[in-house]
Structure formats: structure tokens, C-alpha cells
Amino acid sequence: MSYDITKLIYVKEDPVDADNVATFVIDANNWKQPQTDEDIVKITTFIANIATQTLLKSQKHGSNKFDVLVYMENFKVGNLNYKFVKYLADILKSLFPEKLRKATLIDPTKIFITSYEIVKTFLDKPTRKKVELVSTKENKPIYIDTIED
Numbered sequence: 001m002s003y004d005i006t007k008l009i010y011v012k013e014d015p016v017d018a019d020n021v022a023t024f025v026i027d028a029n030n031w032k033q034p035q036t037d038e039d040i041v042k043i044t045t046f047i048a049n050i051a052t053q054t055l056l057k058s059q060k061h062g063s064n065k066f067d068v069l070v071y072m073e074n075f076k077v078g079n080l081n082y083k084f085v086k087y088l089a090d091i092l093k094s095l096f097p098e099k100l101r102k103a104t105l106i107d108p109t110k111i112f113i114t115s116y117e118i119v120k121t122f123l124d125k126p127t128r129k130k131v132e133l134v135s136t137k138e139n140k141p142i143y144i145d146t147i148e149d
Helices: 037-060 082-095 110-122
Strands: 009-011 022-027 066-071 100-106 131-135 140-144
Touching: 009 037, 022 037, 037 066, 037 082, 082 110, 110 131
Parallel strands: 022 066, 066 100, 100 131
Antiparallel strands: 009 022, 131 140
């Protein structure tokens, strides 16, 4: 890894929301997906640590959930490493079962929205229902999974 990931993935400084849920942020605008297995493990470990800190912040305020906010306006789909996404999803699912309240992807590119059809196959149905793609330009959701249980 040749960049400082701590500037791209961090626990949101704001206090918890009205439901006492803390948020961690992924700024994917300058994101470079890991290419080597070693980097995949390093970044996954870092993200798991950030998720742990976020969950602990929520628990300190009486909640047992966390949110994820991903900024994607300049995200390049070419930066998407499906091996990494699957590994990360599997690790987070095993470490934090039922801890994610919601994941909001802000201003994803049209190409990412199309690619999300592949990415969401790595997520179980309950998790997919927690993911929302939102446009701040149009001030509305642009994708909400409508899967049936």
C-alpha cells in the first residue's frame, strides 16, 4: 500500500445519531483496491478494527449497531477488486453478525451502480436490504434492494 489509508477509512467524529448509532466512513474517491493477498489482509484487518471502534462507540451510548457511510462520487470501477470485496464481506459478516444497521453509498457512479449487481451477490439477503445508494445531487435514493424474503 502506497497511501495513507487512515485518511480514507475512519470513525466519524460526530456524536452518535438520535438512535445512538455511530458511523464509520470510507472515502472511496481516492481509493486504490488492494492487489496482493498481503494488502487484502492488511486493509481488511484495518477495516475490521475501525468497525470494532465504531461498534464500541455505539455500545458506549447503548446501541449494538453501527452504520457505514461510503463516499463514491469519483470512485473508479477499475479500482474494484472482487476478491477483496468477497473476503471483506465474509470477514465482516463473521465478526459482526447483525451489527450493521445500514450502509449508505453516496453518489455512486453509474458504472458502479451496474457493478453493484455483481457485488451484492457477495452479501446475504438481510445485509443487502441494509444497503442504500443515494444521490445528493438529486437528493433521493437511487437504488434500494427490493428482494423478497
